[in-house]
Amino acid sequence: xxxxxxTVGGVRMANxxxxxxxxxxxxxxxxxxxGKLGAIVLKTITPDIRQGVxxxxxxxxxxxxxxxxxxxxxxxxxxxxxxxxFFARFGPPVIASISADTAEDxxxxxxxxSDPRIAAIEANISCPNLRAHGRAFGMDPVAAxxxxxxxxxxxxxxxxxxxxxxxGDIAEIARAVEDAGADAVVxxxxxxxxxxxxxTMMPRLGNVVGGLTGPAVKPVILRxxxxxxxxxxxxxxxxxxxxxxEDIIEYxxxxxxxxxxxxxxxxxxxxxxxxxxxxxxxxTRKNIARVAELTGALQLPVDQKSEQxxxxxx
Amino acid sequence: MTxxxxxxxxxxxxxxxxxxxxxxxxxxxxxxxxxxxxxxNAPETGLSAxxxxxxxxxxxxxxxxxxxxxxxxxxxxxxxxxGQLGFLYKVTGKGTCALASLAPGDELNATGxxxxxxxxxxxTRHVAMIxxxxxxxxxxxxxxxxxxxxxxxxxxxxxxxxxxxxxxxELEAAGAAVIEVNDVAGNxxxxxxTNRLRDIHxxxxxxxxxxxxxxxxxxxxxxxxxxxxxxxxVAVEAFMGCGLGMCFACVVPVRDAEGxxxxxxxxxxxxxxxxxxxxxx
Ligand SMILES: Cc1cc2nc3c(=O)[nH]c(=O)nc-3n(C[C@H](O)[C@H](O)[C@H](O)COP(=O)(O)O)c2cc1C
Numbered sequence: 001x002x003x004x005x006x007t008v009g010g011v012r013m014a015n016x017x018x019x020x021x022x023x024x025x026x027x028x029x030x031x032x033x034x035g036k037l038g039a040i041v042l043k044t045i046t047p048d049i050r051q052g053v054x055x056x057x058x059x060x061x062x063x064x065x066x067x068x069x070x071x072x073x074x075x076x077x078x079x080x081x082x083x084x085x086f087f088a089r090f091g092p093p094v095i096a097s098i099s100a101d102t103a104e105d106x107x108x109x110x111x112x113x114s115d116p117r118i119a120a121i122e123a124n125i126s127c128p129n130l131r132a133h134g135r136a137f138g139m140d141p142v143a144a145x146x147x148x149x150x151x152x153x154x155x156x157x158x159x160x161x162x163x164x165x166x167x168g169d170i171a172e173i174a175r176a177v178e179d180a181g182a183d184a185v186v187x188x189x190x191x192x193x194x195x196x197x198x199x200t201m202m203p204r205l206g207n208v209v210g211g212l213t214g215p216a217v218k219p220v221i222l223r224x225x226x227x228x229x230x231x232x233x234x235x236x237x238x239x240x241x242x243x244x245x246e247d248i249i250e251y252x253x254x255x256x257x258x259x260x261x262x263x264x265x266x267x268x269x270x271x272x273x274x275x276x277x278x279x280x281x282x283x284t285r286k287n288i289a290r291v292a293e294l295t296g297a298l299q300l301p302v303d304q305k306s307e308q309x310x311x312x313x314x
Numbered sequence: 315m316t317x318x319x320x321x322x323x324x325x326x327x328x329x330x331x332x333x334x335x336x337x338x339x340x341x342x343x344x345x346x347x348x349x350x351x352x353x354x355n356a357p358e359t360g361l362s363a364x365x366x367x368x369x370x371x372x373x374x375x376x377x378x379x380x381x382x383x384x385x386x387x388x389x390x391x392x393x394x395x396x397g398q399l400g401f402l403y404k405v406t407g408k409g410t411c412a413l414a415s416l417a418p419g420d421e422l423n424a425t426g427x428x429x430x431x432x433x434x435x436x437x438t439r440h441v442a443m444i445x446x447x448x449x450x451x452x453x454x455x456x457x458x459x460x461x462x463x464x465x466x467x468x469x470x471x472x473x474x475x476x477x478x479x480x481x482x483x484e485l486e487a488a489g490a491a492v493i494e495v496n497d498v499a500g501n502x503x504x505x506x507x508t509n510r511l512r513d514i515h516x517x518x519x520x521x522x523x524x525x526x527x528x529x530x531x532x533x534x535x536x537x538x539x540x541x542x543x544x545x546x547x548v549a550v551e552a553f554m555g556c557g558l559g560m561c562f563a564c565v566v567p568v569r570d571a572e573g574x575x576x577x578x579x580x581x582x583x584x585x586x587x588x589x590x591x592x593x594x595x
Contacts, residue, residue, distance in 0.1 A: 022560075023560060025558070025559050025560040025582075027558035027559035027560055027582055028558055030332040031333060031334070032330075033330075051576070052562060055564075055566075056563075057564075057565070058383075058553070058561070060382050062380050065382065067561065072577065214382065266384075266557075266558075266560065267383060269334055269425060
């Protein structure tokens with residue numbers, strides 16, 4: 001029997017597989033046995049009630065999507081009174097995700113939702129910081145650290161920092177949030193993109209820009225997970241373009257302690273369940289007793305060991 | 315291995331009300347120059363569908379297309395006796411183009427049944443359905459739903475030209491009185507349709523209306539519903555991301571009784587809404 005359990009950022013999970021924030025809602029329980037998941041990550045909420053951005057909200061590519069949803073939120077009371085009880089009954093730890101306009105608001109919201117039914121809080125720092133002219137908190141190590149500090153000072157729950165990939169040096173941000181007390185980093189949110197309709201000469205998204213997600217982004221995020229894992233001691237949770245068990249193994253080898261599946265839940269609701277089985281079979285086949293052994297087990301040929309993996313000559 | 319259309323299809327998993335149904339294509343034929351009818355053998359979960367619900371179909375890869383997202387498709391036929399579902403669809407984009415390539419014996423992965431469909435209020439005596447375009451497909455199963463509920467049903471089918479009128483036989487078999495109108499004959503204007511409905515209502519009062527496929531038909535349905543003080547519902551269409559209410563891509567503004575608007579998910583809160591709740595179908 002393979003031991004699939006992992007302990008990540010203060011949360012013990014039966015296996016390393018969970019949904020990415022914003023990729024599931026109540027409806028998935030009609031199709032998927034949520035009890036099998038490592039953890040259940042909820043959609044980001046904000047302190048206020050929001051309707052989200054103007055449609056159209058999605059553009060499709062061959063193996064990716066460009067979504068711009070804008071975090072519709074029913075606020076913290078709805079989360080505590082409806083969303084958390086709905087998902088807590090399935091068993092796996094429930095991870096809340098929050099976002100706010102200022103670091104203090106992140107702190108206040110973390111405090112407000114600190115509830116025994118929540119196992120950890122993910123900080124979605126890809127959202128605009130109103131004090132920095134709308135630049136995302138996660139694009140600046142100082143702002144990112146401020147959010148984590150504000151949260152850590154206001155809750156006893158573990159705090160996971162979900163990084164934005166839209167930066168030059170993601171390792172720097174990972175180090176900043178680690179120093180600020182984050183219990184784990186999630187690498188990463190969506191890659192900023194844009195789509196234009198040549199015929200109408202207009203943007204294809206109501207919000208003009210959106211986030212690129214799905215299988216196509218995997219190589220980019222895999223590289224970032226590797227960079228983060230080398231930069232910090234806290235666990236790294238891989239998230240970007242995962243659709244199969246094989247993708248999960250790749251992420252773990254690159255340094256991820258656990259993973260999140262996002263867009264693929266929209267296409268194959270069975271993706272998470274099937275990949276849990278795939279990972280177990282892989283471990284059996286490879287004689288790996290504990291899945292946690294895979295984290296960072298990438299085998300680099302001696303002559304390819306390089307200190308500098310953030311540059312490449314083509 | 316080639317699967318035959320009569321092979322046993324995989325059953326539903328546990329007690330989940332919706333599933334990724336692995337269906338087998340029985341037939342997939344053109345109905346006219348625009349529409350095709352695909353009939354599939356479906357597992358039990360799929361057959362629990364009712365009028366107004368939809369399935370989210372995984373489109374197969376073809377030589378030229380590889381649609382990544384699924385495509386929502388309303389249910390045209392629910393044939394529990396023969397274990398079959400029917401989808402009547404117009405080939406418009408790469409998703410439906412890929413669906414058109416499916417041949418008998420091919421697998422169709424159909425997540426569903428999804429969404430909130432029509433609900434005919436208890437005690438309804440006479441349902442009027444007014445459909446155009448793809449609405450002809452979406453509203454077809456409503457006839458059986460009405461007759462099962464003991465209601466009489468009148469169906470007004472509207473099209474650009476007579477060759478695009480579909481589902482008369484389907485509806486008559488379900489017990490509907492069918493009236494066909496079309497633009498070529500010049501009897502399909504909202505005024506004409508309204509007059510027809512007034513005549514019908516005079517003889518046999520209509521106490522529930524359903525519509526799909528045209529904003530003009532939605533407007534006249536809304537007006538008649540409010541004039542006669544009866545409930546009416548409309549099936550809304552939208553491009554979707556997930557079909558399960560998870561991604562919030564397919565939202566439309568929905569008005570409550572006080573006139574307050576909220577963005578709601580067509581796939582999960584709909585696709586059927588009250589005629590007063592939405593402005594477009
Ligand atoms: C429709 C949609 C909604 C999302 N909502 C959120 C969200 O509320 N909070 C968040 O931190 N990330 C959100 N994300 C980003 C995902 O959690 C994930 O980081 C991203 O999709 C990359 O993973 P994937 O390639 O597996 O989809 C969303 C992504 C999509 C596609």
